[in-house]
Amino acid sequence: MTSHQFHSPATPDLDAPRYAEIATFLRAPLATDLRDVDLGLVGIPYDGGLTNRSGARHGPREVRNQSSLTRKYHHVSRTNPFDLCRIADLGDVPMTRALSVEGAHDDISAFYDLVHAAKIIPLSVGGDHSVTYPIFRSIARERKIGMVHIDAHMDLWDEFQGSKFSHGSPFRRAIEDGLLDPKRVVQIGIRGAQNNKSGWQYAEDHGVTVIFIEEVNEIGVEKVLEKARAVVGEGEAYLSFDIDSVDPVFAPGTGTPEIGGITTIQAQALIRGLDGLNLIGADLVEISPPFDQTGGTSLVGASLLYEIACILSNGIAKRKCALNDLMQTAS
Known part of the structure; x- marks a missing residue:
């Protein structure tokens, strides 16, 4: 008879059957603190x-x-992000004022203040796209950062129904607050009619690079990535991925679907092609399970979360290696 020892549910076994264990993001261990x-x-x-x-x-x-349903080793890079750095599920942002947009954003910023102080690279799952703005208030307050934004929408509205903090406004607010450098922002996959031209005009006036879906299809992912990397440069940047960038054929479970979007293969290629950028965080937003009858959209989200974790963990490992080399040289 095999003897068994207690296995804490806070540290899921990545080799256990995929129907077993407590559900965490990417089957990562649950953090008990931020160390x-x-x-x-x-x-x-x-x-x-x-x-x-x-x-x-x-x-x-x-x-x-x-x-x-996710596994450890990437089939292209053959690397395991859990081998590259220490990954943990930090749980959910504690919400104390969820019925107030500004109050909820304060709750989010307060949590990310702790994460930022602990020098943790955050990879977040929303939630609507308004949550990126309070994340920026924490992780970008010392200097402006760049951004790769993959979305169907520009999210550069000024206000909606009297509010300046909807999911259509986060990046306009971030630019106004000096958190985001518009000239180092590239938006990929933008499409769909609008009720007014203000978002498009704001992008033009402030130097935001917009790659509409028609251009994505015309020049291909490789050229799009060349353009994106040139815009963002070597400075610190953030990746924000809205699931509605993906065509609703693949990801119907979202609040504002737009036909004619990128495929899941294009989504994977875009994320993989950002490897090597100086990314200080990322998010995946707008997955809406009530509109996702088969769970397919959430599966797409979990799979893309894994892709993002791979490039972030690779960046963390390279920075650690460079720091160690620098310390050895100094000594």
């Missing part, structure tokens, strides 16, 4: 900034469920 974590996976169960179909508040929980 000894390089890459922190965070859920933001908030969708009070939505302008249409609600439900993204349930995104983090369902992406954790679908994360049970």
Whole structure:
């Protein structure tokens, strides 16, 4: 008879059957504190900034469920992100003022202040896209950063229904607050009609690089990546991925679907092609399980979360190696 010892559910066994163990992002261990974590996976169960179909508040929980299907080794790079750095699920942002957009954003910023102080690279799952703005208030307050933004929408509105903090406004607010350098922002996959031209005009006036879906299809992913890397440069940058960038054929579970989007293969290629950028964080937002009858959208989200974790962990490992080399040279 095999003898068994107690195995803490806070440290899932990545080799266990995929239907077993407590569901965490990418089957990562649950953090008990913020020590000894390089890459922190965070859920933001908030969708009070939505302008249409609600439900993204349930995104983090369902992406954790679908994360049970993820595995360790990437089939292209043959690397395991868990071998490259210390990854942990930090749980969900504690919400104390969820019925107030500004209050909820303060809750989010307060949590990311702790994450930033602990020098953890955050990889977040929303939630609606308004959550990126309070993340920026924490991790970008010392200097302006660049951004690769993959989305169907520009999210550069000024206001909606009297609010300046909807999911259509985060990057306009971040630019106004000096958190985001518009000339180092590239938006990929933008499409869909608008009720006014203000977002497009704001991008033109402030030097935001916009790659509409028609250009993506015309020049291909490789050329898009060349353009994106040239815009962002070597400075610190952030990746924000809205699931509605993916065509609703593949990802119908979202609040503002737009036909004619990128495929899941293009999404994977875009993320992989950002490897090597100086990324200080990333998020995946707008997954809405109530509109995702088969769970397919959340599976797409979990799979893309893994892709993002791979490039972030590789960047962390390279920075650690460079720092060690520098310290050895100095000594």
